[in-house]
Amino acid sequence: MTRRDIALLVVGIGIALVLPRVLYSALALRIVLWALFAVSVDLLLGYGGMLSFGHAAFWGAGGYAAALLAKAYQLPFPLAALGGIAVAMALAAPIGYLAIRRRGIYFAMVTLAFAQMLFYVVNELRDLTGGENGVQGVPKILPGISLGRTSDFYYAALPLVLIGFFVAYRIVHSPFGHVLVSIRDNEARAQALGYPTQRYKLIAFVLSGGIAGLAGSLFAIGNSFASLELLHWTTSGSAVLMTVLGGMGTLWGGGVGAAIVLLLEDSLSSVTEAPGIVTGAILIAIVLGFRRGLAPALHTAAVLAWARLRAMRAAREA
Numbered sequence: 001m002t003r004r005d006i007a008l009l010v011v012g013i014g015i016a017l018v019l020p021r022v023l024y025s026a027l028a029l030r031i032v033l034w035a036l037f038a039v040s041v042d043l044l045l046g047y048g049g050m051l052s053f054g055h056a057a058f059w060g061a062g063g064y065a066a067a068l069l070a071k072a073y074q075l076p077f078p079l080a081a082l083g084g085i086a087v088a089m090a091l092a093a094p095i096g097y098l099a100i101r102r103r104g105i106y107f108a109m110v111t112l113a114f115a116q117m118l119f120y121v122v123n124e125l126r127d128l129t130g131g132e133n134g135v136q137g138v139p140k141i142l143p144g145i146s147l148g149r150t151s152d153f154y155y156a157a158l159p160l161v162l163i164g165f166f167v168a169y170r171i172v173h174s175p176f177g178h179v180l181v182s183i184r185d186n187e188a189r190a191q192a193l194g195y196p197t198q199r200y201k202l203i204a205f206v207l208s209g210g211i212a213g214l215a216g217s218l219f220a221i222g223n224s225f226a227s228l229e230l231l232h233w234t235t236s237g238s239a240v241l242m243t244v245l246g247g248m249g250t251l252w253g254g255g256v257g258a259a260i261v262l263l264l265e266d267s268l269s270s271v272t273e274a275p276g277i278v279t280g281a282i283l284i285a286i287v288l289g290f291r292r293g294l295a296p297a298l299h300t301a302a303v304l305a306w307a308r309l310r311a312m313r314a315a316r317e318a
Contacts, residue, residue, distance in 0.1 A: 005169075008252055012165075012252065012255070013162070016032060016158060016161075016162070017158075019031065019032070020150075020151045020154050020155075025149070025150035025151040025154055026150050027262065027263075027266055028154060029150060029153070029154045029157070029219075029222050030219075030262055031255075031258055031259050031262050031263075032154075032158070032161050032255075033161065033215045033218055033219045033222070034215070034238075034239070034242065034258040034261075034262060035242075035254055035255035035258040035259070036161055036164045036165065036211065036214065036215040036254075037055070037059055037212055037215040037216070037239050037242075037254075037258075038239050038242040038243045038246065038253075038254030038255070038257055038258050039164070039165060039168045039211065039251060039254040039255070040055065040058075040168070040208045040209070040211035040212040040215065040239075041055050041208070041212075041239045041240055041242075041243045041254070042168075042243045042246075042248060042249070042250070042251055042253065042254050043168055043171065043172065043204065043207065043208045043211065043251075044204060044205065044208045045240070045243055045248055046243065046247075046248035046249030046250065046251070046253075047172050047177060047180050047181055047184060047204075047249055048180050048183065048184055048201060048204045048205075049183070049184030049185075050100070050107055050201065050204075050205070051104075051105075051107065051108045051240070052099075052107075052108065052111040052205075052208075052236070052240075053108045053109070053111055053112040053115070053233065053236045053237065053240065054095070054099075054110075054111030054112050054113070054114050054115030054116075054233075054236055055111070055115075055208070055209075055212050055236045055239055055240075056115050056119075056230065056231050056232060056233060056235035056236040056239075057091060057095065057111075057114060057115040057118045057119075057231060058088040058091060058092055058208075058209035058210075058212040058213050058216065059088075059212045059213070059215060059216035059219070059230055059231075059235060059239075060118070060119075060122070060216055060226075060228075060230035060231030060235070061084070061087050061088050061091050061118065061213060061216070061231075062081075062084035062085060062087060062088040062212065062213025062214065062215070062216035062217040062220075063084065063216035063217055063219055063220030063226045063230045064084075064122065064129060064135065064220065064226045064230070065080075065083050065084040065086075065087035065088070065213075065217070066080040066081050066083060066084035066216075066217035066218075066220055066221055066226075067080075067135040067138040067220040067221065067225075067226035068128070068129075068135060068226075069083045069084075070138050070139055070140075070141065070221055071135060071137065071138050071139060074139065074141060075141065076141050076142050076143060077140055077141055077142060077147075077153075077156070077157070077218075077221045078142070078160060080217065080221060081160060081214060081217035081218055081221065083217075084213050084214065084216060084217030084220075085210050085213045085214050085217065086213075087213065088209045088210055088212060088213020088214075088216070089206050089207075089209055089210040089213065091118075091209065092205055092206045092208070092209025092210070093202070093206050095111065095114045095205075095209075096201075096202050096205030096206055096209070097202055098110065098114075099111050099114070099205070100198060100201045100202055100205065101198075111236075112233060112236070115231065115233060115236060116233060118231055119228065119231040119232060119233075122228065122231055123228055129226075131228075132228060134225055134226050134227035134228065135220075135225065135226040135227075136224070136225055137224060137225075138220060138221055138223075138224045138225060138226065139224070140153050140221055140222070140224065142156055150222070153221075153222050154222075157218045157221075157222060160214065160218060161214075161215075161218065164211050164214045164215065167207075167211065168211055168251060169251060171204075171207060172251060176200070176203070179195055179200055180200055180201075180204055182195075183195070183197050183200055183201065216230060238261065241257070241261065241283065242254055242257035242258045242260075242261050243257060244257070244287065244293065245257035245260060245261065245283060245286060245287060245293060245294060246258070246260075246293050246294055246295050247292055247293020247294060247295035247296045247297075248293060250293065250295040250296060252295055253293050253294065253295035253296070256293075256294050256295045256298070257293070257294070260283075260286075260294070261279070261283070264278075264279045264282060264283075265279055
């Protein structure tokens with residue numbers, strides 16, 4: 001890890017630890033879980049060049065699976081989340097196998113179609129999923145620890161969230177991640193070098209689905225409720241928006257984008273009757289003003305500020 005990565009890691013963990021004390025716990029939990037969801041999208045979009053409008057399928061599948069396991073078998077939430085990850089990855093494998101045969105907007109439409117199919121299937125399986133009512137009364141179980149308060153669950157789930165971020169970091173900074181970036185930049189050249197590009201893209205798709213499943217599992221258990229909204233296409237759109245807003249191909253940009261979107265929605269909901277319109281206008285202005293996203297802009301500003309500070313110190317010493 002570089003010094004920059006270590007600094008970002010320390011700052012990120014520090015922010016995550018104090019977040020429930022600065023904001024109310026439910027909002028803090030939403031921010032860290034949506035941030036992890038956005039990171040899973042960035043793994044495909046920013047590093048693989050694959051725009052998925054169907055990632056809600058894995059977020060929702062993980063959420064429903066974890067909720068059902070926790071409620072039916074009274075499993076500790078880490079085990080239920082592990083089950084959600086397994087279901088999300090198992091679902092991502094066949095969807096990814098078919099979707100990666102297309103590129104660009106066609107890839108996006110295929111993923112969207114599969115996500116909508118899953119939405120209607122879950123809605124029809126009312127005896128299992130509760131249909132429009134969802135899975136209610138999902139318990140938060142961890143032996144020896146009371147998780148009745150949202151803040152308690154936040155800190156209990158935070159290690160799993162950090163593991164998800166670490167897995168994403170290791171993926172993009174591994175030889176696998178470097179090959180994935182080369183496929184994004186020039187797939188024909190990567191094939192000419194002997195890399196099985198379809199296999200790499202499929203593995204990236206499944207890993208991305210697993211991280212989304214982890215985020216969705218913790219979201220459903222943390223809210224004690226799994227609903228069809230987890231699987232709705234607008235959920236995928238929100239994750240893509242957060243990724244683009246924070247900065248594609250930055251990994252940490254997803255967290256920045258998630259924080260901005262959710263904080264804007266929360267603060268404007270008490271000010272105006274149409275928070276979506278105001279939020280949308282602000283986000284459009286940000287995207288137009290920062291073409292590469294907020295995370296690269298913040299990094300550039302920090303580098304310039306540090307360079308100026310060093311120059312001022314050097315001038316004083318001279």
